[in-house]
Amino acid sequence: MKSLAELQAIRDKAKAQLNMRQDNPDAIRVLVGMATCGIAAGARPVLNAFTEEIAKRNLTNVTVTQTGCIGICQFEPVVEIEVPGEDKVTYVKMTPEKVAKVVNDHIVNKNVVTEYTIGANS
């Protein structure tokens, strides 16, 4: 049974690592489009896949968050990745299956997965 005492233990453990995560200017941002168009096209499993993959690899410098409709509904689910100091990359028609490759190639090894980007799909 999950208890608040267990949450307290998590807090104490997490506090030690907190400074690493807070206000990190080098943090990579993963933005998943979660408007009606994105949700209907399957953005929720894509967002879940990103958080799972990032947790699995223990990447502490990556934040996954949602964004609204950016006006390219026909390409949803759309995911934007912002690496500080680099151009924003827009991935389109994302699926949970594509997520591991994007995390591995782009986020970890800094190689954009060109075939999933909007440039290769429009």
Add this chain to the structure above:
Amino acid sequence: MRELSLNVMDIAQNSVRANASVIKIDVTEDTDKSTLEIKISDNGCGMSEEQVKSVIDPFFTTRTTRKVGLGIPLFKMAAEQTGGFLSIESQLGNGTVVTAKFISSHMDMTPLGDINSTISILIRCNPDTNIVFTHTVNEQSFTLDTNELKEVLGDVPLDTPEVMQWIDDYLKEQTEILYGGAL
């Protein structure tokens, strides 16, 4: 939408955009009466009477990126196709309450789906918003209030992976109890 839980996520985005600091989501199932009620309440900027009337029109939206707003119309359709209804109460400056009632035994009922995943994502993506989720099945219910969790966590953010795992496990465990041990 394949699941009502996706509609809930969509409607809750309106609350986020309305700068709500509190979003309450109540899911109430009555298996004897075959009803399901989903209520999403917020304390955001609210809407004028005129906006409330026009919000069910798919060609009404406050967005600038596109000309349609399908969130409320799709949710309304999902409710009405089961013989249920959707109502919106809103006041400028006071927030909005969207209530949808479904007849769950109807052949056109859309399944509720993975509501816990919706709640988890809402918490993860809006750590500064207080999310209060109550799931009731007949007489039993449980509530997850992120403010209560924040009191325990102090300055450790809600979106810390271990905390999110605790939230996911808690939601799963409580839902299993609600449904009598089986999901």
